[in-house]
Amino acid sequence: MRLPGRLAAAIEVLTDVETRKRPVSEALKAWGINNRFAGAGDRAAIGNLVYDALRRRASHAFVMGSDTPRALVLAVAMRDWGDSADALNAAFADDSHAPEAIDELADNDIATAPDWVRADVPEWLAPSLERAFGADWIAEGEAMTGRPSLDLRANALKASPEKVMRSLARFSPQPTAIAPFGLTMPAGPRDARTPNVTTDEGYLKGWFEVQDQGSQIVSAIAGAREGEQVLDLCAGAGGKTLALAATMGNSGQIFAYDADRNRLAPIYDRLKRNGVRNAQVRAPNPGALDDLAGKMDRVVIDAPCTGTGTWRRRPDTKWKLTPELLAQRQGEQAELLKEGLRYLKPGGTLVYITCSILPEENDDQIVALKAAHPELTTLNMAQAWRSALITDLPQGLATPEGGLCLTPRRTNTDGFYIHLLRNGER
Template structure:
């Protein structure tokens, strides 16, 4: 497929997303099944167009004077991919699969200046979230939003139980991988421009042998900061598919014991095969049922709460969720987080550590939750996050990551990672 056909296909996919209110991944899969002539490169290019349109939906709509699927996709071509009205006119000419020619308004959108646009438009976020981001990032909040609208890298965590970073770098040399800047066992492949394809590393021999896992560098960093140590008893209370459980097991050198639990049996299902492939021997999966964790009460050295959240830190990867988020959903997640913090405290022994983690950048889910918990639990106190960083990552804490409430917040702009929050709390006694 040539560019005109790819643009037309992206418009169709985005129209399907908006009309049927379904996830982008499902709409792209459906398009691929219905258009089997399209090769892998075509599907990747169409996916990039759709995701890029959603990442900068607000600013592209402002520039084009419309938020229609056509306007958004053409804005990507003109404002992100380096095309011009003249180059598109030439490409569209005589192509039966091309969209209709650009209107004068669409041509003007190619060079529209956003300087006068409202801050939320320039930040590419829903307007109602502007106060939250400003509270989180101060005068930098627009720049933080803009960074959250970029493409993410593909990050891997080398499994120290089976391999060294050098071994994985060699295995994936065809993809030009690089060591990550912060995570000591991280490997990254930066996102490419335009129609660049994301490497399919899960078919690599190293992945099949358990040498590495796909995991954003930010997730690796907060897993390291949880600082699970050899010989400890650790509860991963919201284990999900097991990404952080695997990282904790590697940090512990397969010693001690990790209890991996999740209240959703379906989310937990992939963990079994992942543990086996990674060679993890110190993890015990606890399926959800009444009393599943009763025997752990008051015995854990460390409880990790990777709390369900709005996922605002993953907007680069799931930009459609940015525009579906509502105040009601934020409130629902806050209630779940507060309950999980209380539950986690129940399992800690005196002197134990609670690691509270979210993939959110909203203070309502981060500092506010910890402050409310500490107010209700005076036997808990915050740990020094700079000291925790030095202990876990053997470097000094970079400037600007600390939050007013004593936690840490990683973001694409600050750390070139997804957005993550972590706060460590010590139980007295």
């Protein structure tokens, strides 16, 4: 397929997303099934166009004077991919699969747009983001519109980063800037394809996992130590459980639990492939964790959240987020924090993690928890960073209440929040 046909296909997919309210990944898969003539390169290019359109939906719509799928996709071609309107119209004239010409669309100056449009965030979230980042909030929003890198974590139980790099040499991975076992492959421009590393021999043998560097960093700062008893209360598919097991050198015990049985299902195969022997999966049955009450050295709560830190990867969720959903997540987080304390022994550490950049889900939750439980004290996060990552904490990551917030702009990672709390004196 040539560019005009790819643009038309992206408009079709984006129309499907918006009219049927379906996830982008589902719409792209359906288009591929219905158009089997399209090669892998075509599908990658169409996916890039759709995701790029959604990452900068507000600013694209403002510049083009329209928020239709056609306007958004054409905006990507001109604003992100560097094609001129004249060049596109010339290409369209010679291609029967091309979209309509773009002459009638506006070309507004983005400098005159409202702040929330320049930041490419929902208007109702602007006050929250300004509270989180102060004068930098627009720049933080803009940084959320870029394409994410593909990051890997070398599994220390089976392989070194150097061994993984040799296995994936054809993709030219490089060490991550912060995470000590991380490797990264930056996203390419335009129609660049993301490497399919999950078919590599090293992945099948458990040498590495796909994990954003930010997730690797907070997993390390969680501070799990050899020989500890650790509860991963929201284990999900097990990404952080695997990282914790490697940090602990397969010693001690990790209890992996999740209230959603479907989210937990993939963890069994992943634990086996990664060679993890110190993790015990607890299915969500009544009383599944009763025997752990008051016994855990460390309780890790990777709480369900709005996912605002993953907007680069899932930009459709940015525009679906509502105040009601945020309030629902806040309620769930508060309950999980309360539940997590039940399993923590005196002197133990509560680890609170979200993939959110909103203070309502981060510092605000900690303030409320500490008000109800004055025995909790915030640990020194600079010290925790230094101990886990063997570097000094970069400036600007600390939050007002003593947590840490990673973002694409600050750390070139997804957005993550982490806070460590000691349960009384050790």
